Structure formats: C-alpha cells, structure tokens
Amino acid sequence: MSNDTFHGEAPLHHQTPLQASEEPYADDVLEQLRTDAAAIIARYPQKRSALLPMLHLVQSVDGYVTGRGVHFCAEQLDLTTAEVSGVATFYTQYKRHPNGEYTVGVCTNTLCAIMGGDQIFDEVSEHLGVGHDETTADGKITLERVECNAACDFAPVVMVNWEFFDNQTPDSTKDIVDRLRAGEEVAPTRGPRSVCSFKHVSRVLAGFPDGLADEGVGAGEASVRGTLLAREQGWTAPGDERADTSASPAAQAEEGLAPGRHTSVNAGTNAPDELPKSKEDGQ
Amino acid sequence: MSTVLTPVLTKFWDHPQSWTLETYEANEGYQALRAALQKDPADLVAMAKDSGLRGRGGAGFPTGMKWGFLPPPDGGPRYLVVNADESEPGTCKDIPLLMAAPQFLIEGMAITSFAIGCNHAFVYLRGEVVHVYRRLMRAVEEAYAKGYLGKNILGSGFDLDITVHAGAGAYICGEETALLDSLEGRRGQPRLKPPFPAVAGLYARPTVVNNVESIASIPPIVLHGADWFSGMGTERSQGFGIFSLSGHVARPGQYEAPLGITLRELIDMAGGMRNGHRLKFWTPGGSSTPIFTDAHLDVPLDFESVAKEGSMLGTRALQIFDETTSVVHAVARWTEFYQHESCGKCTPCREGTFWLKQIMNRLENGQGHEGDIEKLDDICDNILGRAFCALGDGATSPVTSAIQYFREEFEQGMTTPWYELFPPERSTLFAKESQPA
Numbered sequence: 001m002s003n004d005t006f007h008g009e010a011p012l013h014h015q016t017p018l019q020a021s022e023e024p025y026a027d028d029v030l031e032q033l034r035t036d037a038a039a040i041i042a043r044y045p046q047k048r049s050a051l052l053p054m055l056h057l058v059q060s061v062d063g064y065v066t067g068r069g070v071h072f073c074a075e076q077l078d079l080t081t082a083e084v085s086g087v088a089t090f091y092t093q094y095k096r097h098p099n100g101e102y103t104v105g106v107c108t109n110t111l112c113a114i115m116g117g118d119q120i121f122d123e124v125s126e127h128l129g130v131g132h133d134e135t136t137a138d139g140k141i142t143l144e145r146v147e148c149n150a151a152c153d154f155a156p157v158v159m160v161n162w163e164f165f166d167n168q169t170p171d172s173t174k175d176i177v178d179r180l181r182a183g184e185e186v187a188p189t190r191g192p193r194s195v196c197s198f199k200h201v202s203r204v205l206a207g208f209p210d211g212l213a214d215e216g217v218g219a220g221e222a223s224v225r226g227t228l229l230a231r232e233q234g235w236t237a238p239g240d241e242r243a244d245t246s247a248s249p250a251a252q253a254e255e256g257l258a259p260g261r262h263t264s265v266n267a268g269t270n271a272p273d274e275l276p277k278s279k280e281d282g283q
Numbered sequence: 284m285s286t287v288l289t290p291v292l293t294k295f296w297d298h299p300q301s302w303t304l305e306t307y308e309a310n311e312g313y314q315a316l317r318a319a320l321q322k323d324p325a326d327l328v329a330m331a332k333d334s335g336l337r338g339r340g341g342a343g344f345p346t347g348m349k350w351g352f353l354p355p356p357d358g359g360p361r362y363l364v365v366n367a368d369e370s371e372p373g374t375c376k377d378i379p380l381l382m383a384a385p386q387f388l389i390e391g392m393a394i395t396s397f398a399i400g401c402n403h404a405f406v407y408l409r410g411e412v413v414h415v416y417r418r419l420m421r422a423v424e425e426a427y428a429k430g431y432l433g434k435n436i437l438g439s440g441f442d443l444d445i446t447v448h449a450g451a452g453a454y455i456c457g458e459e460t461a462l463l464d465s466l467e468g469r470r471g472q473p474r475l476k477p478p479f480p481a482v483a484g485l486y487a488r489p490t491v492v493n494n495v496e497s498i499a500s501i502p503p504i505v506l507h508g509a510d511w512f513s514g515m516g517t518e519r520s521q522g523f524g525i526f527s528l529s530g531h532v533a534r535p536g537q538y539e540a541p542l543g544i545t546l547r548e549l550i551d552m553a554g555g556m557r558n559g560h561r562l563k564f565w566t567p568g569g570s571s572t573p574i575f576t577d578a579h580l581d582v583p584l585d586f587e588s589v590a591k592e593g594s595m596l597g598t599r600a601l602q603i604f605d606e607t608t609s610v611v612h613a614v615a616r617w618t619e620f621y622q623h624e625s626c627g628k629c630t631p632c633r634e635g636t637f638w639l640k641q642i643m644n645r646l647e648n649g650q651g652h653e654g655d656i657e658k659l660d661d662i663c664d665n666i667l668g669r670a671f672c673a674l675g676d677g678a679t680s681p682v683t684s685a686i687q688y689f690r691e692e693f694e695q696g697m698t699t700p701w702y703e704l705f706p707p708e709r710s711t712l713f714a715k716e717s718q719p720a
C-alpha cells in the first residue's frame with residue numbers, strides 16, 4: 001500500500017508527507033479541472049465515488065498528487081483534506097513526489113522475478129543509476145518494482161506507464177529506457193502504437209478516453225495459444241443440441257459446431273461435500 | 284488424453300479485431316441478451332443456478348445462489364459490481380479476456396442486471412492496465428451506440444447504465460467489501476460481514492459482486508442452456524474455465540477447458556516443461572492456494588478434488604516452477620507481497636505477515652535461526668482463521684505448504700543462501716542453453 005521499498009531496508013512505517021505545493025492553479029487550468037470533475041462526479045450516484053478518478057485527474061495535470069490537488073478534490077467533493085490525503089496515500093499509483101515522464105515498472109513478484117525480473121531490475125537500476133521509486137535526473141524515468149500485473153504468461157513483464165512489455169530481457173529493457181530518454185517513440189507489446197506520457201495515461205485513468213482503444217493487438221502471443229491449439233486440433237465446446245438455440249449458419253460453417261462432447265473426468269474424487277468454504281464470499 | 288479444450292470465451296481471440304462489437308456480433312454476440320429480455324428475470328436467476336456456475340474469482344460460490352440472496356425489491360436501487368481487480372499473483376485470465384473480447388462482459392452485465400433488477404452497474408478495474416481500460420470504455424461506448432445499454436434497451440423498457448471505474452493499485456481491493464469501500468472513494472479496507480453485500484453493499488444497498496469471468500460466462504449459458512454448461516466439467520464443478528499456465532512450461536498461455544482437466548494434460552497441451560527440465564512445484568489457483576508438487580499432476584482441477592488434496596482451485600492460476608527454482612526464495616517473495624499488501628486493519632495479518640517476512644528473509648539468505656521453521660508454522664497458525672479477511676489466510680498458504688513438501692530446503696536455509704543452492708540465472712527465460720541444467 002505504502003510507497004516504501006518492500007525489498008529494501010526501508011523504515012518500518014515509512015511515510016513521505018504529501019508535498020505541499022500550494023501554488024494556485026492558473027484560471028484556465030482550474031476551469032478545465034472543474035469541467036472534468038463535474039463529468040467524473042456525474043458518473044456516480046454518490047459524489048465521493050469520484051475521488052479515485054479525480055486523484056488520477058490531478059496527476060494528469062500536476063504529475064503527482066499535489067497539495068493544491070488535494071484541496072481541489074476536497075472542495076469539489078465536500079471532504080476534508082485529511083480525508084483526501086488518507087485515500088491518496090493508500091494506493092500505490094498515486095505519487096507523493098514529482099514522477100518521471102515514464103514510470104518503468106519491473107514485475108518482481110515471484111513468477112516474473114524467477115523468470116528474470118530480478119535480473120532485469122538490477123541491471124536497469126544500475127544502468128539508470130536509480131533505485132526503486134526514484135527518478136532519473138533528467139526527469140524522464142521513474143523506476144519501480146511492481147507486483148504481479150496479471151500477465152504472468154508473458155513473464156518476465158515490464159510495464160511502462162501501465163502498458164505491457166512482454167517477455168523482456170535485461171538488454172531489451174535497457175534499450176527501452178534509452179529510447180524513452182532519447183525522446184523516441186516506443187511501442188508496447190500489447191497496447192497502443194507508442195507509449196504515452198505519465199500525465200496522458202493519468203487522464204485516461206480518470207476515465208477520459210484518448211481514442212487509442214483500437215490500436216494494438218487483441219490477445220498477445222501467449223494469450224491466444226489455447227485458442228490456436230484448439231482450432232488446430234478441431235477441439236470445440238459441445239454444440240448445442242437444442243434446436244431452438246442453434247448458431248447462425250455462418251457461424252456453423254466457420255467453426256463447425258460438431259457435437260464433440262468432451263470426455264472429461266467425472267472422477268470418483270468428486271464426492272459430494274459441503275458447500276464451498278465461502279470465507280471470501282461470506283455468503 | 285481424455286480432456287480437450289472447449290473454447291467459448293477464448294474462441295475468437297485470434298481475430299485481428301477481436302475486441303470490437305462487430306466481431307462479437309459475428310460470434311453470436313447479443314443474441315443472448317435478446318433472448319433474456321423476453322424472459323422473466325426470476326427464470327434467469329434459476330437458469331444461473333441450474334447451470335451450476337460457481338464464482339470464477341477464487342472462492343467458487345454458486346453464482347445463481349448469490350443472485351438469489353438479494354432481498355425482494357423495495358423500490359430503491361440495487362447494484363451489480365464486477366470485480367476486475369485481478370491482482371492475485373499468477374492470475375492472468377480476466378485481463379486478457381477484457382483486452383481481447385470485452386463484449387462478453389458487457390453483455391453478461393446487461394443480462395445479470397436485468398435478472399437482479401439493477402439499473403446501474405459498475406466494473407472495478409485495477410488501474411495498472413491502461414489499455415484494458417481503453418478497451419472497456421470503448422466496449423461500453425459501442426454497446427450504448429447500438430442500444431444494448433442506456434434507456435429502453437432493445438425496446439424492452441429495461442434501462443441500464445454501466446460505469447467503468449479504474450482503481451489505483453492495491454491488491455486488497457479485490458476483496459469484495461474492500462472493493463466496495465474503494466468504489467465509494469475510501470481506503471480499500473474490508474468490511475465486517477454480515478451484513479453481506481447482498482443486503483448492504485454499494486452505498487449500503489443490495490449488491491451483487493461477481494468476477495469478470497463469472498459474468499462473461501452468462502451469455503453463452505443463456506444462449507445454449509444451463510444443461511449445455513453443466514454438461515461440461517465434473518459433477519459438482521460444472522462448466523468450463525480459463526486455465527492460465529505460466530512459468531517453466533514450453534508454451535505458457537490461456538487454455539480454456541472443462542473443470543476437472545489435470546495439470547498433466549495441460550502441460551502436455553503447453554508443449555511440456557521447458558527443454559530438459561522437470562516439474563518441481565506449482566500453484567493450482569494463485570499464490571494464496573497451497574502449493575502442489577509433481578505428485579499432484581493427475582489431480583482433477585475442480586473445486587472438490589483440489590480441496591481434497593489440501594489446496595484450492597482458486598483462480599486456476601497455474602504457476603509452474605522447475606527444479607532450478609528455490610522454493611524458499613519463491614515463498615519469501617510471495618510473503619513480501621502479502622506483507623506489502625496487508626491493509627493493516629487487523630493485527631494477526633498486519634503483524635504476522637511482517638514477522639513471516641523477517642523469518643523468510645533470513646532463511647533465504649542462509650541465516651535462519653534454530654526453531655525458525657516451527658516459528659513459521661506457529662505464526663501461520665495464529666493468522667489462519669483469525670484474520671479479518673482472506674488475505675491473511677492466503678499469506679499462510681505458501682509458507683505452510685512449502686514446509687510440508689520441502690522441509691529440507693528450509694533446513695538448508697539455516698546455513699546456505701538460496702542463490703548458492705539454486706543459481707538464479709538457470710531459471711530465467713533468457714537462460715543460456717549452454718548453462719548446465
């Protein structure tokens with residue numbers, strides 16, 4: 001939750017105070033912020049729900065959660081600044097000090113770490129001369145260790161401003177950071193044509209589309225392997241045997257909904273037992 | 284090989300524009316919604332029950348039964364909240380589904396909302412996947428434009444709005460009540476249950492919280508029938524699910540299969556273990572589920588069979604590690620994750636994960652103390668069942684199961700650092716072929 005370095009020697013309950021940048025917003029900036037805030041608030045039955053997107057919005061203008069941003073959110077949502085800060089400090093994506101133009105997050109959760117993420121982080125850290133949650137002097141790159149980013153089949157994974165760079169190596173990642181620092185366009189493996197700035201993606205995360213949804217692949221190479229294998233082997237889900245819901249002729253011609261009912265295991269181990277232990281659901 | 288893949292949700296992921304409404308409609312998309320709007324909502328709830336669909340978010344609670352827990356309508360709002368926080372280490376199915384075919388979820392949400400009497404539904408997406416957020420917002424926009432969302436959907440008189448909300452980085456927000464607090468604009472900390480979300484959820488109103496894959500499975504069930512779905516899988520774990528293979532297999536990826544398929548079958552489909560290596564340990568359902576070893580290759584991956592062997596099916600997140608991997612190191616890293624993500628609300632988890640991390644770190648570095656293994660077990664014992672939410676329980680799973688199966692490696696941790704026993708460069712994706720296995 002907190003921004004402390006979780007693999008390092010950070011103090012036990014490390015807290016960096018929010019930077020009190022109180023310089024007021026310029027009039028035109030403030031006006032735009034108010035318009036955007038109104039659009040966010042309108043999405044929810046209750047105003048306070050707008051807080052997380054509004055903090056993303058503040059980052060899209062200021063590059064991190066500033067004191068004036070906290071004031072703005074508090075004022076718009078009828079909250080105290082303490083309530084806003086309490087939320088801002090809970091979530092890792094909200095930055096407490098100026099962020100680089102690109103956040104380079106190397107996944108060092110177990111699977112990626114073992115598949116090479118640790119080595120990538122170490123080499124890139126040395127290459128850039130910065131550690132976890134630190135920014136290069138040119139303000140371009142903030143390096144981070146990130147937790148599992150739901151892309152383990154593409155391990156080791158690096159996220160640049162929350163876009164996927166799959167199957168990385170130390171050299172490929174060093175190349176990415178060099179090109180970003182040189183101001184070149186860099187294409188994620190799965191994402192838009194090129195990585196956008198931290199402020200740009202923060203605005204998207206506030207819920208304002210940037211028109212790039214149709215760029216890039218659907219599923220990446222790993223995601224689609226099961227689909228391709230099934231097609232190659234002629235494996236399909238059982239065709240519907242009830243006449244009234246059969247698929248369109250076009251769909252049937254394409255996939256051939258042959259009634260290839262699988263012969264899955266109804267093993268003896270599936271003895272009926274009680275309802276699932278539903279601690280998580282509690283229902 | 285007895286089991287084959289059953290692509291339903293993954294069927295057209297290789298289409299070059301798989302995420303568009305047009306592609307979805309060419310693949311039976313929104314036929315189920317048309318059919319559903321002609322039915323009595325109560326029949327849709329019954330259909331979900333009859334299908335045997337159990338929650339795909341980890342706990343496996345029967346989905347139709349959950350919908351049935353909502354109190355009778357009182358005229359006030361009722362909500363559907365879809366859990367797209369997907370942050371459990373190893374779990375990587377919802378994100379590719381939303382990237383490749385988000386309309387399954389949108390149609391599923393429309394049908395579910397109609398079934399439970401909801402007019403405003405939410406998706407809570409983790410914030411660290413910006414392109415997925417773009418795709419979801421686009422999918423919602425396309426569905427509105429086609430009249431599948433909004434007022435008087437397809438002339439039925441039913442209205443539905445969907446808000447797609449991005450989180451901001453916190454594993455605990457996947458826990459359903461923490462998720463609701465977060466969606467209300469608060470710190471994401473679990474709530475005391477009861478009251479359950481069905482009674483007092485979002486804004487203290489009756490709420491259904493379901494996983495992405497659970498809701499995405501609804502349109503195919505409505506279209507093909509409850510029997511079609513329950514005909515797949517095992518007697519008590521019915522239907523299909525996406526199995527996510529990652530780690531030391533030749534072809535990691537997403538494999539959609541009937542529940543009850545085995546890891547042996549799945550590894551076979553994934554081209555075997557990576558060249559010249561053998562399976563050492565794996566997680567059946569993410570890092571919060573006790574690890575398995577090569578002795579469990581033939582355990583049917585359904586809720587009951589996995590539980591019988593002492594673990595949980597969880598999210599079918601199969602993280603696979605070969606003999607080059609240090610189990611102590613792997614568990615230490617997971618423990619750091621839980622310590623980092625503990626929300627701090629309750630003492631057993633907040634303090635317990637902190638101590639587990641300290642001890643795992645010294646064992647990792649070959650500096651374990653006499654009695655450390657017993658101490659780990661003891662701390663786990665004090666967390667399990669005493670924590671406020673399932674995160675605390677989950678934190679104990681890798682530790683206790685690894686001690687159970689690999690105690691000698693923990694003993695080696697008294698004297699020898701993990702990286703001497705298991706040189707890390709041999710485990711990486713870019714390990715040189717020439718390096719001795």
Ligand SMILES: Cc1cc2nc3c(=O)[nH]c(=O)nc-3n(C[C@H](O)[C@H](O)[C@H](O)COP(=O)(O)O)c2cc1C
Nearest residue numbers: 338339340366368369370457458459493494497673
């Ligand atoms: C720490 C923790 C994290 C969780 N993360 C997720 C998640 O990312 N996605 C999810 O669907 N369920 C997650 N769950 C389970 C949810 O609490 C809940 O059981 C689930 O969303 C219900 O949906 P289902 O019945 O459709 O599975 C998590 C639970 C815990 C304790």
Ligand code: SF4
Nearest residue numbers: 626628629632672675
């Ligand atoms: S078990 Fe951990 S995550 Fe759950 S409420 Fe307690 S401290 Fe928070």
Ligand code: FES
Nearest residue numbers: 107112148149152
């Ligand atoms: S462990 Fe890195 S993406 Fe899952």
